[in-house]
Amino acid sequence: MGFLQTANAAVRASEADMIGSGSVLDVWRTVRARLRAEYGDILYAAEIARLRVEEDRQGRVCVICPNAFGRAWAEDNLGARLRAIWASVEAGPRDIVITTEATMSRETAEPAHAGSGALDRAALRSGAARAPLAAAPAPAAGEGREPRFTFDTFMVGSANMMAATAARAVANASAPPFNPVYFHGDYGVGKTHLLAAIAHAVGLGESGRKALYLTAEEFLNGFQSALRARDVQPFKDQVRDCDVLLVDDIHFIAGKQATELEFLQTLAALMAADKQVVLASHCAPGELGAADPRLRDILAGGFACPMNGPDLDLRRKILDCKIAQARRHCPDLEVPETVRDFLAARVTSSARELEGVLNNIIVRTAYMNRAVTLETVEEALGELPVKAEKRITVDDIQKAAAAHFSVTTEDLVSKSRTKTLVRPRHIAMYLAKTMTTRSLPDIGRRFGGRDHSTVIHAVSKITEALSRDAALAEDVEAIRRRLRG
Numbered sequence: 026m027g028f029l030q031t032a033n034a035a036v037r038a039s040e041a042d043m044i045g046s047g048s049v050l051d052v053w054r055t056v057r058a059r060l061r062a063e064y065g066d067i068l069y070a071a072e073i074a075r076l077r078v079e080e081d082r083q084g085r086v087c088v089i090c091p092n093a094f095g096r097a098w099a100e101d102n103l104g105a106r107l108r109a110i111w112a113s114v115e116a117g118p119r120d121i122v123i124t125t126e127a128t129m130s131r132e133t134a135e136p137a138h139a140g141s142g143a144l145d146r147a148a149l150r151s152g153a154a155r156a157p158l159a160a161a162p163a164p165a166a167g168e169g170r171e172p173r174f175t176f177d178t179f180m181v182g183s184a185n186m187m188a189a190t191a192a193r194a195v196a197n198a199s200a201p202p203f204n205p206v207y208f209h210g211d212y213g214v215g216k217t218h219l220l221a222a223i224a225h226a227v228g229l230g231e232s233g234r235k236a237l238y239l240t241a242e243e244f245l246n247g248f249q250s251a252l253r254a255r256d257v258q259p260f261k262d263q264v265r266d267c268d269v270l271l272v273d274d275i276h277f278i279a280g281k282q283a284t285e286l287e288f289l290q291t292l293a294a295l296m297a298a299d300k301q302v303v304l305a306s307h308c309a310p311g312e313l314g315a316a317d318p319r320l321r322d323i324l325a326g327g328f329a330c331p332m333n334g335p336d337l338d339l340r341r342k343i344l345d346c347k348i349a350q351a352r353r354h355c356p357d358l359e360v361p362e363t364v365r366d367f368l369a370a371r372v373t374s375s376a377r378e379l380e381g382v383l384n385n386i387i388v389r390t391a392y393m394n395r396a397v398t399l400e401t402v403e404e405a406l407g408e409l410p411v412k413a414e415k416r417i418t419v420d421d422i423q424k425a426a427a428a429h430f431s432v433t434t435e436d437l438v439s440k441s442r443t444k445t446l447v448r449p450r451h452i453a454m455y456l457a458k459t460m461t462t463r464s465l466p467d468i469g470r471r472f473g474g475r476d477h478s479t480v481i482h483a484v485s486k487i488t489e490a491l492s493r494d495a496a497l498a499e500d501v502e503a504i505r506r507r508l509r510g
């Protein structure tokens with residue numbers, strides 16, 4: 026069967042799968058046809074034809090992608106256009122959520138009263154949730170936050186050999202070999218991937234051990250909701266009902282006293298019961314400046330494991346792995362070895378950046394209906410925000426924007442809608458989208474846990490205003506100059 030026939034078969038299959046009201050399906054057919062005309066047959070076959078649509082209980086349209094990779098792609102490359110076309114086809118406002126099959130099945134399993142707190146979901150992922158926060162059935166064994174983040178897809182080299190070995194030891198051991206294990210390293214070096222791989226492996230193991238993965242921000246939100254409800258016991262029970270607790274980005278709660286105290290008590294309770302604790306952050310233990318000294322003591326008693334940026338050989342392996350993953354839903358993708366080696370040599374800072382550049386190239390070349398060659402890649406690299414020179418992070422952007430507008434980074438990510446903060450926040454979001462390879466949801470998370478649609482709104486507002494507002498253009502340029510040092 027040819028590529029486009031495969032695409033048409035996929036359309037028929039996805040039509041057969043569609044659930045929901047007749048009108049939503051009719052609108053989706055029209056929207057999909059318009060997207061096909063705009064994006065072309067190759068991208069349509071590779072990505073759009075695989076989407077399915079459902080209307081949820083709140084009347085939102087859920088555009089469902091087969092996996093997290095597809096969702097990230099759809100969010101970044103399709104989201105704004107899809108929403109605009111939908112609005113032009115259907116009368117009246119409509120919330121459109123881009124999601125994955127795994128999230129949908131979890132949410133369908135969640136009872137209506139279970140609430141939407143991040144912690145409830147995190148707990149459900151681990152099978153650790155229980156009344157009164159949630160009474161849903163446990164997910165399948167081995168289900169993790171990111172199903173693609175497993176040990177099999179984690180490439181090992183000298184930069185991360187020690188971390189990978191420690192992670193496997195934690196996943197396999199029923200008695201903690203070292204406790205806690207603390208992975209620290211720069212952005213995008215694979216800390217979350219390793220934590221998710223441990224959770225995945227523990228879930229699949231035969232020991233019946235339960236792993237609970239959550240970010241420090243989820244811990245904070247869960248704890249604060251419990252405080253607001255004046256009942257912290259269910260929260261305490263949830264986070265302690267596991268054999269392996271994995272908490273990502275712990276620098277997020279450093280210095281947030283009440284949450285940090287609860288966190289320390291959680292770690293102490295679990296470790297006293299011989300349960301394993303695994304933590305990750307950007308900071309080496311000595312760099313957790315604002316952290317409670319007791320957290321540093323706990324870390325000093327365990328195993329702090331640095332993770333470094335990948336060397337050339339590891340970058341090649343990571344590219345091979347990501348290309349193989351992309352080929353699963355883009356079967357005709359060909360990336361010659363010369364191109365892979367060129368990318369590995371040019372994009373040097375982190376695995377995330379490498380993956381971001383590769384995804385961009387795949388989508389751009391497919392969009393232009395061109396093969397992935399050295400020429401097309403060089404061309405694309407010239408236009409991408411990623412250069413081998415200085416890598417700019419969302420944190421850098423927040424700091425530079427805060428300094429430029431004489432506000433604090435806390436103000437910038439706060440919920441405040443004060444005029445003096447909204448504009449700097451929108452500019453910082455715009456710069457995060459245009460100067461980094463972070464996805465829209467990721468940027469939203471880094472701006473105080475906002476939704477991707479808020480980021481889309483900020484980016485389009487700034488983009489539109491730039492051509493007519495000289496003061497705005499000057500602000501943006503000044504922050505860019507500050508970032509490039």
Ligand SMILES: Nc1ncnc2c1ncn2[C@@H]1O[C@H](COP(=O)(O)OP(=O)(O)OP(=O)(O)O)[C@@H](O)[C@H]1O
Pocket residue numbers: 174178179180181185210211212213214215216217218219306307343346376377380
């Ligand atoms: N060794 C590796 N093998 C394969 N993929 C990797 C490896 N290291 C990182 N990646 C990929 O790079 C991307 C970023 O990794 P991850 O999110 O784990 O980084 P991180 O260190 O947690 O970053 P941050 O601190 O910014 O959250 C992911 O898609 C991950 O799969």
